[in-house]
Amino acid sequence: MSQRTDSEKSQLHMERVEQANQALEQAVKSIAEDGYRLGYHLMPPAGWMNDPNGLIYWNGEYHVFYQHFPYESKWGPMHWGHAKSKDLVHWEHLPIALAPSEDYDSGETGGYGCWSGSAVDYNGVLTLVYTGHVDGRTPMEVQCLATSTDGVAFNKSVANPIIGAAPEEGGFGFRDPKVWQHDGQWYMVVGYGKDGLGKVLMYTSSDLLTWRYLGVAAESDGTMGDMWECPDLFPLGDGDDHVLVISPMNMGATKTMYLTGKLNYETGKFDYRYAERLDDGFDFYAPQTLVDGLGRRILLGWMNIWGAQMPEQVDGWMGAFTLPRELTLAEDGTLRMQPVAELAALRKGREFVDRQVIPAESIVSLAAIQGDQLELIAVFNTKGSSEEAVFGLLIRCSEDGSEYTEVSYSVAEHTLRVDRTRAGAGEAGVSEAQVEPMEDGSIKLHLFVDRSSLELFANNGVKTITNRIYPNGDSLGVKLFARHGEACLESLDAWKVSL
Template sequence: MERQKEEQLQTSHTERLRQANAALQRAAAELPDEDGYRLRYHLMPPAGWMNDPNGLIVYKGEYHVFYQHNPYEPRHGPMYWGHAKSKDLMRWEHLPIALAPSEEYDSGDCRGYGCWSGSAVDDQGRLTLIYTGHVDGRTPEEVQCVASSSDGVTFEKSAHNPVVAAPPETGGFGFRDPKVWRHEGQWYMVVGYGKDGLGKALLYASPDLRQWTYAGVAAESDGTMGNMWECPDLFALGGGGEHVLIFSPMNMGDTKTMYLSGRFNYETGKLDVRYRERLEYGYDFYAPQTFEDERGRRILIGWMNIWGARMPEQERGWMGTFTLPRELTLAADGTLRMNPVEEAKSLRGAHHAFGMMTMGADTVVPLTGAYGDALEIMAIFRIADSATRSEFGLQLRCSEDGGQFTEVSYCWPEGKLRMDRSRSGAGELGCSELELAPLPGGRIVIHLYLDRSSVELFANHGMKTVTNRIYPDPASLGLRLFARKGEAVLESLDVWELSL
């Protein structure tokens, strides 16, 4: 009987996948040959819609990334799992769609259904996906499911689905985004949840990925961290029992991602939190997920968009992109550092170097020869000894008439780092702002990755990050330095042209 159910399930799933892959091929063929918003070195969908990264894993020596995907239109709708793989985290090969909504627990006759976010593990050689089946109006609305593959491309849904058929109690807000890992021979899973206005990460345990036991609340809000936690991710980092929990809190104002660090006790199932902070300070960063690679690095990838924003690329037949992969490290005080993975250096092409320069108050310095829409920029500034007040930084994607640009600035003595996109072009406006103390010697390190319609900023060696989408005119390619209200010193500036 179970075998018959498996065969019927797989036939339904296979047909849905065939239809979706055919539709995706047609949509990709219809995209314009030249699109100034398509990024040059970030992972994007071939066409259609992309959101949350799912199932990040190294499998049989290759990096795999799955993602929330609508192959039929560039808008959120019934969710499939898109799939890509890479040997170096930079150059991605798109594979056939991995999961399609096809069963009563993940499909329906409304728009709000699908194979929602989850994670991946290697279960004795089988690439296994754990995801949320979601159907609007169904009771329960969200359940946890499993699918697996022996070749890493073609996936079969388990006849045991849903493996977690309901949340542990009624009256909650959401029950989704399972993140699974293995510890001392046992599988563990955190699931995003909320109740009574408090976001929570629920903990489960299993011997075989099929039979799950609820183990309690690993961590929850103190009343100030959102009323539901999406995409929780709990992992060890830094040794000595230290763990980090990353999550995306709902209804927390400008804060869209947070992290908690401390010691996790497997016996009690509780994270003893010693530090908490906002994870990212840009507008366009959500639902990050991490994995550990074969070198022991903890690598994070996030969705480089945000719910509710204008998304100009939708008019061009696609929507969504992911951040550069970022390596996470934990400082002794419990704070996280995020920096681009070493492999990003392989993108570097022509190099432009600029030496020390003192900029007087209210000056703008165009950088001759350094321009483009895909650049890596490493600038080291120093607060001038004579400066009692100064603001300095860079302007990116500058138009020739000076009217269009994205500005990255540091204001002293307020200690504020800003990315202002009020003159960036189409799309959302607004200024991202955060507090940043100078490094010894009054230095401010601004490390930028610019890619057509995105800017990623890593400040002071990854102490703080800012990620934003911008949509300038294709001809806006200039780069300028500036100082206002006081002097500033540029110690060095390196600019690399980037390409795959």
């Protein structure tokens, strides 16, 4: 069989993209905009969505790409879906950007595709760097490049693959390139693993096509998984501190971590001094960040997790992203994640609950606050609560009280919990995080509820818990409660939220 010309390769890619777009257009017609469909989060028009890819602020707009299978609501040969926004709130879906079409990202079985990667602006050209994956191919994973001048139609580089193999054999994975620029030079980190240790490999380039391997930037201490997916290494704060975000494989309940420290650009070594779980919920994976025109470091994550039940699949779609979160770094090296300020534009009809004592073993219904799309900010005072008190909120409550998601804080244990035992369909389980009261003794719980999701930001983003929940459509109530002692609510602000 003769080799295809570059023109023929480009034509084939365009045809594959067009086929995928046509399939997606047909699938969208059967999607009902109710049930578990989210109201103000980014999700696929139809089909499957996982990792966020190619987050970038380009020509005054936010662009988000994502791992996408447009033909079914299950994982398949990966394409790159594409959406853009001017405000991080209202999203416009664009045509599919990448489809498998070449020997380095397409194959005979389902285990192939244009896997995760990132985006940069190279002299005004929107440039995607991604992993081509083909099961059974040697090597199985390579790094590739595609470009666009209009931000919609992309052409794969004739130089692909730009990195044709991992630096040594015997590794576990070689994927998810994240590229950025520093002092006029390009840098890339790639997820990798070997000898049971998750690692991040680092490369450098002057033109995005020819890459020089610098070495292992960071690796596990033996307790942080055996392969580090979706690495993202970036500066944060006023000094020279850097943060490395990873999604470690085979680390039990911990699905994402962040490490803070110093990066030596000459040697490619990242010396980290602090490592912690990034989000304490069940449904948070493969986060990626961008820097916008205001200089903010903004993160989005996949609001699902591998292996979980996914009730929305029967409706012809699967997957969603978290709300955009602004990252800041505290002096002690810990990370803060807060919902971006633009989300306040979604608020409708504020309700306010003033200071009150919640008696022990009581549940207080809030008749004025109901809905499946809500923002809540509850401030409790631990100094005014009993030492043994457990207090919090019940969200998406059914009228008979049998269905709800419980958000609680234990004063004695300093433990924040989200309990999905009675949350409806899907997975159950309890998410936990240790949270110390703020200096004045308060616990601030900032919640976003969106039909089948719950995102919790505690004490101004010191801890976050992200979970999918699948209650019945008529479970709309919100309640306060206290157990084992009385609790003091300082205030509760509530808004209905919608686009």
